[in-house]
Amino acid sequence: MTKNSLYSHCLHFGTIALLVALFFLLPAYHVGNLSRIMVLAVYAMGFNLLFGYTGLLSLGHALFFATGMYGLGMAMNTFGLPSELALIVGVVCAILVSTAIGLLALRTTGVAFMIVTLMFAQAGYLTVLYFGSYTRGDEGFVIQQAERIFAGVDITGETSRYFAALILFSIVFLLIAYLVRSPFGRTLVAIRENEERTKMLGYDTVRHKLLAVIISGSISGLAGAAYALLFGYVGATFATVQYSIFPLLWVLLGGAGTTLGPLIGVVFMFYLIDLSSELTQAYMLIAGVVLVLLTLFAPQGLAGEIRRKVFKWLP
Amino acid sequence: MASVNILSTKGLTKTYGGIDANMDVDFELQRGKVTALIGPNGAGKSTFVGMICGRISATRGEVFFEDQNISSMPAHKRIQLGIAYTFQITSVYAGLTLLENTAISARRRLGKDNVAVNAKALEVLERVGLADRAHQIAGDLSYGHQRVLEIALGLAQDPVLFILDEPTQGLAETEIDDFVDLINALSGDTTILLIEHNMDVVMRTADQITVLEFGKTLASGTPSEIHNNQAVQAAYLGTAVDA
Helix, strand or coil, rough: CHHHHHHHHHHHHHHHHHHHHHHCCCHHHCCCHHHHHHHHHHHHHHHHHHHHHCCCCCHHHHHHHHHHHHHHHHHHHHCCCCCCHHHHHHHHHHHHHHHHHHHHCCCCCCCHHHHHHHHHHHHHHHHHCCCHHHHHHCCCECCCCCCCEECCCCCHHHHHHHHHHHHHHHHHHHHHHHHHHHHHHHHHHHHHCCCHHHCCCCCCCHHHHHHHHHHHHHHHHHHHHHHHHHHHHEEEHHHHHHHHHHHHHHHHHHCCCCCCCHHHHHHHHHHHHHHHHHHCCCHHHHHHHHHHHHHHHHHCHHHHHHHHHHHCCCC | CCCEEEEEEEEEEEEEECCCEEEEEEEEEECCCCCEEEEECCCCHHHHHHHHHHHCCCCCCEEEEECCCCCCCCCCHHCCCCEEECCCCCCCCCCCEEHHHHHHHHHHHHHCCCCHHHHHHHHHHHHCHHHCCCEEEEHHHCCCHHHHHHHHHHHHHCCCCCEEEECCCCHHHHHHHHHHHHHHHHCCCCCEECCCCCCCHHHHHCCEEEEECCEEEEEEECHHHHHHHHHHHHHHHCCCCCC
């Protein structure tokens, strides 16, 4: 056990060290990509806590991502708050929305849970469009470069943006790594594996699932807020169903229920589309075929397969 | 100090769409004793213990545990009071190792103390003879071993009241002997309520027997009283049908 937790620490801090090193090793184009990837990986990690560890498949996480994004964006643009406060507003909005959705959606299970979360996310998307005079609807709005200063640092530059993304990623990455090894995280896994048994061992499974939805939704909202702040754009696209499906794909590809899976999944997907679009205009075809192959031959995702075949200790 | 009965029910009833699975069952469970609940298939035994531990909601009636009315408590709260329950149909964490299985069970009481949780998890595996398989995946075990693991999940909670629903179903003869020894070792400290079809096991373990038939209590008493009870013989052997 202690050996496993040592390995696990090495893995997590090693990953962060590697990301620091990559900044100095990679050309500017890939550094820019990696900033984006790290923020999206935060989103994927939030999703993974609910899907990979608790076994609850939400098809409406775009709602949480967009809530964080609009929470921050409108706090800055409409109400003129500084970015630090706006980030808090974004996260608080995500906490409130995920609590409400959790309380309602957790009355259902299985397929019904998927449909209810999907519907709430659609309602969220339509709400953004409906209040187009405030949200600027489909068109979205830009957060001015001059306002994107966080804790005294201008985060519009490549370097500061990369390290801002890296700090955010590291905090969430280590938090999740800690959480899934804690009694709380082990109980989530128990619920995923056999909810009825877990209840009959005296665990309050309803409370645990609600907390999982709230933490997962809040992390997703944090990612949305950070995305808006770092890349300066807020738009309704991020509330569409596509952005609910993305984290599912990332986590499935990278390995559901592994701490490293979300990052691996986002990197893989990002470069799969990036590279195949250089080859052909029908790049979605290539991406589609690769996804099918992966699902056929690595059903547990990349990190999941590595855990199954080589490193059984992988957290 | 504490009363003789650790648990009692008053008028406990469960109706499934017009069919009475249990009808006004008044039942008392003596502290520290092994009580067997027997009866033909469909007599309502599983429904009855399901209502005691809160898995099945009662249509009406009351359940008292340690003189406290627990009728409106959800299942997990009842378990937290010290009631452990093993399923009739094996329900272990098939995707996790045996050690992780028992650790989940032990962790609910022991919490963050990983050392204590692990020690307890290993101890119960040793107690049921599965320690050498601690790092195997539970789903890979034979059916009999999964049954034994199910019992270990109960033991890891150090229950005050241990309810076992047909624990020896599908066990081999030697495993049944081990089970009987285990129950006899537990009795005294732990109150045990056992649903059991194997009359040999019942006679070797039970201090008290309650017989259910058609959802009602047919008889209660010591094994010898039950053995000589005319109504029970009729129910089991099918003689003297007058209903």
